[in-house]
Amino acid sequence: MGSSTKGRTVLEVGADGVALITIVNPPVNSLSIDVLQSLKESYELALRRDDVKAIVITGANGKFSGGFDITAFGGFQGERVSAAPKPGFISVEILTDTLEAARKPSVAAIDGLALGGGLEVAMACHARISTSNAQLGLPELQLGIIPGFGGTQRLPRLVGLSKALEMMLMSKPVKGEEAHSLGLVDAIVSPDELVSTARRWALGILERKKPWIASLYKTDKIEPLGEAREILNFARAQARKHAPNLKHPLVCIDVIEGGIVSGPRAGLWKEAEAFQGLLHSDTCKSLVHIFFAQRGTSKVPGITDLGLVPRRINKVESEPICKAADVDIVIEAVIENVSLKQQIFADLEKYCPPHCILASNTSTIDLNLIGEKTRSHDRIVGAHFFSPAHVMPLLEIVRTQEDISPRCSSLTLKLLFCLSNMVQMSIRLIGQSPNLECQWARLDCVIWLVLVLQSQLASNLLRIFPERTCKSMLIPIMQEDKRAGETTRKGFYVYDDKRKASPDPELKKLIQKARDISGITVDPKLMELSDKEIVEMIFFPVVNEACRVLSESIAVKAADLDIAAVMGMGFPPYRGGIMFWADSLGSKYICSRLEEWSNVYGGFFKPCAYLTERAAKGALLSYPVEQAKSRL
Numbered sequence: 001m002g003s004s005t006k007g008r009t010v011l012e013v014g015a016d017g018v019a020l021i022t023i024v025n026p027p028v029n030s031l032s033i034d035v036l037q038s039l040k041e042s043y044e045l046a047l048r049r050d051d052v053k054a055i056v057i058t059g060a061n062g063k064f065s066g067g068f069d070i071t072a073f074g075g076f077q078g079e080r081v082s083a084a085p086k087p088g089f090i091s092v093e094i095l096t097d098t099l100e101a102a103r104k105p106s107v108a109a110i111d112g113l114a115l116g117g118g119l120e121v122a123m124a125c126h127a128r129i130s131t132s133n134a135q136l137g138l139p140e141l142q143l144g145i146i147p148g149f150g151g152t153q154r155l156p157r158l159v160g161l162s163k164a165l166e167m168m169l170m171s172k173p174v175k176g177e178e179a180h181s182l183g184l185v186d187a188i189v190s191p192d193e194l195v196s197t198a199r200r201w202a203l204g205i206l207e208r209k210k211p212w213i214a215s216l217y218k219t220d221k222i223e224p225l226g227e228a229r230e231i232l233n234f235a236r237a238q239a240r241k242h243a244p245n246l247k248h249p250l251v252c253i254d255v256i257e258g259g260i261v262s263g264p265r266a267g268l269w270k271e272a273e274a275f276q277g278l279l280h281s282d283t284c285k286s287l288v289h290i291f292f293a294q295r296g297t298s299k300v301p302g303i304t305d306l307g308l309v310p311r312r313i314n315k316v317e318s319e320p321i322c323k324a325a326d327v328d329i330v331i332e333a334v335i336e337n338v339s340l341k342q343q344i345f346a347d348l349e350k351y352c353p354p355h356c357i358l359a360s361n362t363s364t365i366d367l368n369l370i371g372e373k374t375r376s377h378d379r380i381v382g383a384h385f386f387s388p389a390h391v392m393p394l395l396e397i398v399r400t401q402e403d404i405s406p407r408c409s410s411l412t413l414k415l416l417f418c419l420s421n422m423v424q425m426s427i428r429l430i431g432q433s434p435n436l437e438c439q440w441a442r443l444d445c446v447i448w449l450v451l452v453l454q455s456q457l458a459s460n461l462l463r464i465f466p467e468r469t470c471k472s473m474l475i476p477i478m479q480e481d482k483r484a485g486e487t488t489r490k491g492f493y494v495y496d497d498k499r500k501a502s503p504d505p506e507l508k509k510l511i512q513k514a515r516d517i518s519g520i521t522v523d524p525k526l527m528e529l530s531d532k533e534i535v536e537m538i539f540f541p542v543v544n545e546a547c548r549v550l551s552e553s554i555a556v557k558a559a560d561l562d563i564a565a566v567m568g569m570g571f572p573p574y575r576g577g578i579m580f581w582a583d584s585l586g587s588k589y590i591c592s593r594l595e596e597w598s599n600v601y602g603g604f605f606k607p608c609a610y611l612t613e614r615a616a617k618g619a620l621l622s623y624p625v626e627q628a629k630s631r632l
C-alpha cells in the first residue's frame with residue numbers, strides 16, 4: 001500500500017472578499033499529505049492576501065472529505081516510516097495554530113461526507129454549514145486508531161461528552177439534521193445554497209453578526225470533572241465488556257480525559273502521540289487490511305475489469321413466483337435437496353423470460369448439478385446469503401462452470417468447509433477432552449463464537465470429503481434432544497426467561513452418549529491445552545482448508561477469504577481475516593503444528609500441498625502463486 005494520489009486544494013478569491021478553498025482528491029477527497037500540505041499553503045496565502053477577508057473550506061464534487069488518506073497508512077507503518085508527519089504537525093501546527101487561531105474567520109461548507117480527518121478539519125473552522133444529507137462522524141476507531149487531528153478534544157466540546165463518546169467508540173456518523181440539533185453544525189441548507197450561505201456566514205462572523213467560535217476552547221458542553229469522570233468510567237466499562245481484546249477504545253477515552261483534566265492543548269499533544277503509536281499497532285494493520293479487502297471483493301478479474309454496463313433490475317422474485325413474465329431475477333431458497341432444486345429450475349426456465357437471472361441460495365450443491373435439467377447454464381448463478389440473512393452482511397455470488405472437476409468443488413462448498421472445519425474441531429475437542437465438556441463456555445470464550453452446525457451441511461461434507469471430516473454423533477444427538485440453541489432454550493447452554501445462557505450439566509450425558517456410539521476415547525493430553533492451543537487447533541485446520549481453496553483457484557485472492565471469514569464466520573476483523581492472521585503467525589509454524597497433530601490425531605490435520613510448499617519456502621500464504629515464486 002502506498003499513496004499514489006496527488007491531491008491538492010484550489011484557492012479562489014471572490015469579489016466579496018471570501019477565499020474559497022476546495023479539497024480536490026477523488027474519489028472521496030481524502031486528506032493525503034499532499035492535500036494537507038496544500039491546505040496549509042492555501043490557508044496561509046489567504047491569510048496573507050489583503051483582498052481576502054474570510055475563508056470557506058469545502059470539498060469538490062459534493063463531498064467535503066472522507067478523512068485522512070487510508071492508502072498512506074501502509075507507507076507510514078512500513079518502510080517509509082520517515083514519511084509520517086511528526087506528531088502534532090497536522091493537529092497543532094496546521095489545524096489549531098494556522099486555521100483555528102487565524103485572524104480571519106473560516107467556515108466549513110459540508111456536503112456528502114465529513115468523516116474522520118474531514119470532520120476534524122471542519123471542527124477547526126469557526127462555523128459549519130451543512131446539507132441535511134451530509135454524514136458527519138469520527139469513524140477512526142474502526143481502523144484501529146483514534147481521531148488524531150483534534151477530534152477527541154473538539155467533538156466533546158461541540159456535542160457534549162456522552163454523544164461524542166458514542167460517535168467515536170461506535171464509529172457512528174450523524175446526518176446533517178442531527179448534527180445541527182447537537183450543535184455540531186450551525187445551519188442546514190440545500191446543496192445549491194451551501195457555498196453562498198457559508199460565504200455570507202464567514203463575512204457575518206467578521207462583522208460580529210455571527211459568533212466567532214474556537215471550538216477547542218468551548219467549555220459549556222463539558223460536564224464538571226467529577227461527572228465527566230463518571231461518564232468516562234462507564235464508557236471504559238462498556239468498551240472492556242464489548243471489545244475486551246482491543247486497546248484503542250480505552251486509549252481514546254484516556255486521551256479525552258487528558259484534555260478535560262489538563263486542558264485541550266495538552267489533550268491535543270496526548271492525542272497526537274497516541275495516534276502515532278496506534279498507527280503502528282497490529283490491530284490497525286489488520287483493520288486497514290479489512291477495509292481494503294472489503295472493497296476489493298467488488299473487483300473480480302475478468303469480470304469487473306471488462307467495462308460491462310450493469311443491467312437494470314426492476315423486479316425480483318423469490319421462488320415460488322406468481323406474476324413471471326416481467327421478472328428480472330428469481331432467487332430460489334428451498335431446502336438443500338438436489339432433485340427438488342433441479343425440478344424448480346426446469347420450471348423456472350419454462351416460465352421466466354429469457355433474460356431473467358435464475359439464482360439459487362444453495363450452500364452446498366454444485367450449480368451445474370442444479371441446472372442439469374435446463375439449457376440455462378449461462379444465466380444460473382449462486383446467490384448465497386449467509387445465515388441469518390437479515391444480519392450477515394455477506395452475499396456470495398457463485399458462477400457455473402461447465403468444466404468443474406470434481407463437481408463438488410464449488411466456491412460455496414469450500415467456504416462452508418472452512419466454517420465446518422472450525423465447528424468440527426470444536427466438537428471434537430469437547431468430545432475427546434476429559435474435562436472440556438464442562439468447559440464449553442471456556443471454548444466459546446476463547447474463540448469468541450457461538451457455533452451452529454446444520455446437519456444437512458455436515459452430512460453433505462462427510463459424504464464428499466470423508467477423509468477430511470471429523471465424525472461426531474454429538475450434533476445429531478443434540479438435535480434429537482431438541483437442542484437448537486436459544487429458540488428451544490437449550491443447546492450447549494440452557495437459556496432462562498431473559499435469554500441469559502448458562503452451561504448445561506445435562507450436556508455431559510449427551511457427550512458420553514456420542515462417545516459411546518462413535519467409539520471415541522478420552523484423550524488426557526487435551527486436558528492441558530492452553531487457550532492459545534485451543535485457538536490453533538480450531539483455526540489451523542480452517543487455514544489448511546483456505547489454502548486448498550486458494551490453490552484450486554476457487555477464490556480469486558486471499559483477501560476474499562479474509563472477508564468471507566470476517567463477514568460469514570464471525571472471525572474477528574481486528575485479526576485481519578483468516579489468511580492475514582495465518583501470515584502473521586507464519587506458514588512454517590502452522591504447517592509444523594498441523595503435522596504434529598496429524599501424526600497423533602490423524603488425517604483431519606494433514607497439511608495440504610499448498611501449505612506444505614509455502615512452509616518449506618518460508619513464503620506467505622496470501623501471496624499470489626507468481627508473486628510468491630518471485631519472492632523466494
Ligand SMILES: C/C=C/C(=O)SCCNC(=O)CCNC(=O)[C@H](O)C(C)(C)COP(=O)(O)OP(=O)(O)OC[C@H]1O[C@@H](n2cnc3c(N)ncnc32)[C@H](O)[C@@H]1OP(=O)(O)O
Nearest residue numbers: 028030066067068069070071115116117139147148149295
Ligand atoms: C486522524 C484522521 C484519521 C482519519 O481520518 S482515518 C479515515 C477516516 N475515514 C474513514 O474511516 C472513512 C472510510 N471510508 C468510508 O467509510 C467509505 O469509503 C465512504 C463512506 C467514505 C464512501 O463509501 P462509498 O461511497 O460506499 O465508497 P467506497 O467504495 O467505500 O470508497 C470509494 C473509494 O474511496 C476509497 N476511500 C474511501 N475512503 C478513503 C480514505 N479515507 N482514504 C483513502 N481512500 C478512501 C475506497 O478505498 C474506494 O476506493 P476504490 O474505488 O479504489 O475501491
